[in-house]
Amino acid sequence: MRANVVTFLHKILRKDTLTSDANLLVVEAPEIAKKCKPGQFIILRIDERGERIPLSLADYDPKKGTITTIFLATGKTTQKLASMSEGDFIANVAGPLGTPSDIDHFGHVVLCGGGLGIAPLYPIAKALKNMRNKITVIIGARSKNLLFYEDELKSVSDQLYVTTDDGTKGKKGFVTDQLQELLAREKIDRVVAIGPAIMMKSVADATRPYGVRTVVSLNSIMVDGTGMCGACRVEVGGETKFTCVDGPEFDAHLVDFGLLMKRLNTYLAEEKRAKELCNKTSMGAH
Amino acid sequence: MVVRKTTVPMSQQDPDARIRNFDEVALGYSAEQAVEEAKRCLQCKDRPCVSGCPVEVDIPAFIRLIAEKRFTEAIRKIKETNNLPAICGRVCPQEEQCTKHCTLGKKFEPVAIGRLERFVADLELENGLPPVPRAKPSGKKVAVVGSGPAGLTAAADLAKLGHEVVLFEALHKAGGVLMYGIPNFRLPKEVVRAEVGYVMSLGVKLETDVVIGKLYSVDELLECFDAVFIGTGAGLPHFIGIPGENLPGIYSANEFLIRANLMKAYLFPEYDTPIKVGRRVVTVGGGNVAMDAARTALRLGAEESLILYRRTESEMPARIEEVKRAKEEGVKFQLLSQPVKILGSDCVQAIECIRMKLGEPDESGRRRPVPVKGSNFVLDTDLIVVAIGQGPNPLIPKCTPCLKTNSNGTIQVDEGTCMTSKGGVFAGGDIATGEATVIQAMSAGKRAAESIHEYITRKDRKATSS
Numbered sequence: 001m002r003a004n005v006v007t008f009l010h011k012i013l014r015k016d017t018l019t020s021d022a023n024l025l026v027v028e029a030p031e032i033a034k035k036c037k038p039g040q041f042i043i044l045r046i047d048e049r050g051e052r053i054p055l056s057l058a059d060y061d062p063k064k065g066t067i068t069t070i071f072l073a074t075g076k077t078t079q080k081l082a083s084m085s086e087g088d089f090i091a092n093v094a095g096p097l098g099t100p101s102d103i104d105h106f107g108h109v110v111l112c113g114g115g116l117g118i119a120p121l122y123p124i125a126k127a128l129k130n131m132r133n134k135i136t137v138i139i140g141a142r143s144k145n146l147l148f149y150e151d152e153l154k155s156v157s158d159q160l161y162v163t164t165d166d167g168t169k170g171k172k173g174f175v176t177d178q179l180q181e182l183l184a185r186e187k188i189d190r191v192v193a194i195g196p197a198i199m200m201k202s203v204a205d206a207t208r209p210y211g212v213r214t215v216v217s218l219n220s221i222m223v224d225g226t227g228m229c230g231a232c233r234v235e236v237g238g239e240t241k242f243t244c245v246d247g248p249e250f251d252a253h254l255v256d257f258g259l260l261m262k263r264l265n266t267y268l269a270e271e272k273r274a275k276e277l278c279n280k281t282s283m284g285a286h
Numbered sequence: 287m288v289v290r291k292t293t294v295p296m297s298q299q300d301p302d303a304r305i306r307n308f309d310e311v312a313l314g315y316s317a318e319q320a321v322e323e324a325k326r327c328l329q330c331k332d333r334p335c336v337s338g339c340p341v342e343v344d345i346p347a348f349i350r351l352i353a354e355k356r357f358t359e360a361i362r363k364i365k366e367t368n369n370l371p372a373i374c375g376r377v378c379p380q381e382e383q384c385t386k387h388c389t390l391g392k393k394f395e396p397v398a399i400g401r402l403e404r405f406v407a408d409l410e411l412e413n414g415l416p417p418v419p420r421a422k423p424s425g426k427k428v429a430v431v432g433s434g435p436a437g438l439t440a441a442a443d444l445a446k447l448g449h450e451v452v453l454f455e456a457l458h459k460a461g462g463v464l465m466y467g468i469p470n471f472r473l474p475k476e477v478v479r480a481e482v483g484y485v486m487s488l489g490v491k492l493e494t495d496v497v498i499g500k501l502y503s504v505d506e507l508l509e510c511f512d513a514v515f516i517g518t519g520a521g522l523p524h525f526i527g528i529p530g531e532n533l534p535g536i537y538s539a540n541e542f543l544i545r546a547n548l549m550k551a552y553l554f555p556e557y558d559t560p561i562k563v564g565r566r567v568v569t570v571g572g573g574n575v576a577m578d579a580a581r582t583a584l585r586l587g588a589e590e591s592l593i594l595y596r597r598t599e600s601e602m603p604a605r606i607e608e609v610k611r612a613k614e615e616g617v618k619f620q621l622l623s624q625p626v627k628i629l630g631s632d633c634v635q636a637i638e639c640i641r642m643k644l645g646e647p648d649e650s651g652r653r654r655p656v657p658v659k660g661s662n663f664v665l666d667t668d669l670i671v672v673a674i675g676q677g678p679n680p681l682i683p684k685c686t687p688c689l690k691t692n693s694n695g696t697i698q699v700d701e702g703t704c705m706t707s708k709g710g711v712f713a714g715g716d717i718a719t720g721e722a723t724v725i726q727a728m729s730a731g732k733r734a735a736e737s738i739h740e741y742i743t744r745k746d747r748k749a750t751s752s
Contacts, residue, residue: 226681
């Protein structure tokens with residue numbers, strides 16, 4: 001660690017729009033970049049009035065001292081984040097948080113990414129590839145224009161499949177359709193799935209009959225990220241766990257996805273209110 | 287001179303008005319009121335009140351200075367041993383400490399020591415803190431982990447001794463439980479900010495957003511610092527362990543209060559963090575935190591706020607004053623009741639409870655509540671806050687080799703020196719003792735600072751003599 005600690009500043013070094021609503025940010029965070037491991041995440045707060053939101057990491061570079069996050073501009077905070085520019089500062093970034101992914105030589109690992117979940121697959125795939133695993137990646141989105149990170153993931157995989165709900169690219173259908181096919185014809189030692197809760201649940205249901213060890217990374221609502229509040233609690237194998245410290249990765253076959261989905265919907269009404277107000281104010285400013 | 291038998295009352299916000307805001311309830315003394323109250327002090331030679339103070343403030347001395355209207359000297363006197371007087375004056379349970387031993391209290395009402403402490407502390411904060419002369423640098427560095435009452439106190443005392451102190455805080459604001467836990471209406475956040483500012487003015491460096499155990503390990507800290515103090519508090523919420531407890535609409539008290547206090551969710555949507563506003567809120571528990579939660583729920587707009595507690599009011603661990611204020615504000619109490627199940631499909635809809643009766647005393651000396659068979663009843667509710675206490679946060683103990691813990695997860699320490707099983711590492715406050723009060727954590731911070739000073743200077747002497 002640094003001998004002389006000074007206040008951390010988190011400058012946005014690069015900002016890209018990947019799809020109509022997915023944004024990529026490269027943020028200066030040298031200490032976090034040095035410590036980050038696959039599967040970990042950060043919590044950031046944009047400004048004094050901001051909420052603390054967990055974001056998964058799509059990449060990190062200890063040499064350059066940067067972390068990369070990809071997020072959808074769907075809520076008030078993420079919209080605000082999307083409206084920031086290169087050179088702007090983010091008030092607070094805490095991390096790396098959560099327990100890192102289990103990286104080992106498993107054999108053949110299939111990594112499934114749905115929507116935004118495609119992003120955090122990259123560091124996991126990279127690390128697993130380094131451990132001489134055979135890597136198969138399946139990424140899926142509603143439509144072709146919502147896909148991203150295909151080249152990055154291709155570079156760390158032995159085979160890559162694309163699915164789109166509307167058939168505009170790759171196989172028409174869901175990630176699980178492709179996975180079903182692979183499960184039927186190939187020997188798979190491990191499956192990692194990251195994406196919307198419903199997609200992770202489908203993956204769990206698909207692999208269960210085959211008895212393939214399946215890991216999912218949960219996207220629970222969080223506040224502090226250090227196990228202090230229990231906002232992110234989930235039930236895994238009948239036990240209450242905190243996603244922020246015990247996870248975010250859990251055994252997919254033991255996760256109560258129904259409860260996870262209910263808890264993810266806790267603030268739907270409030271989010272709507274906040275967005276309406278946000279849009280009204282930004283309209284007034286024009 | 288005839289001594290006034292009762293304490294000078296302190297004005298407070300009217301209950302009807304205050305349940306609509308988050309401003310402080312107790313408004314403090316005026317100078318005249320403070321002097322009048324200070325004059326009640328008998329100035330006992332044997333100073334029984336001091337023996338009740340965990341940080342040994344010279345109480346009669348500062349009270350005499352107030353009686354003589356020498357307010358600046360009074361606050362100096364307090365600050366000789368207490369770094370956070372504006373906080374202690376508000377949240378210390380004086381009735382169990384200093385005022386419990388007040389000689390005047392044997393016949394009449396005791397001197398309102400806390401109110402007097404608060405008065406001079408606030409006066410200093412209002413007038414701006416005088417610059418503090420920096421101590422001569424010792425060349426030693428100490429890492430303090432956690433910026434709650436234990437960490438702030440240890441940091442301040444170590445800085446006063448000339449050591450370079452870096453204070454690490456996992457959240458984005460310093461203050462720990464003072465900032466995230468205790469509501470603004472009981473402890474205004476500007477008071478906490480000002481007291482933290484005082485600690486910084488002593489030369490302490492603050493690093494927010496650093497989760498020790500994640501960004502840096504304790505071992506890494508030991509490579510850069512001569513000693514490490516762990517004061518990470520009781521940050522592991524306990525849940526009841528009944529079916530339905532993970533449904534949306536059920537908060538731990540920690541989450542409910544962090545959202546409301548630290549994240550200012552009561553100002554949503556101007557502030558971005560949302561919070562559920564229940565119509566009928568049930569808070570489970572009988573401590574100060576439960577009172578804080580129940581009163582916060584009312585202020586957020588709940589139509590009804592109910593405390594559910596398994597014993598009777600006399601066994602409640604909350605301060606009498608807090609229970610009284612909660613009642614004034616309209617908080618209802620459902621006593622001798624224990625939750626057994628939470629009902630609801632997509633979110634909480636009701637809580638099923640069983641009636642209790644008091645049986646034989648348990649190990650805590652309080653009569654044990656026993657369920658009354660077949661007495662189950664259901665309360666409709668749309669928001670539940672679980673405030674039944676918390677354990678030590680396991681994040682650091684889990685990932686620090688050679689740091690021994692007790693069976694309840696607290697870090698093993700020598701009570702006198704706050705030394706842990708790991709060389710150069712000290713711990714104090716709730717992480718070492720389990721859940722206790724702000725002032726007890728401060729007292730541990732003080733003891734730790736003393737023994738850390740002893741440890742790092744002795745290490746130095748050894749090095750020069752060898």
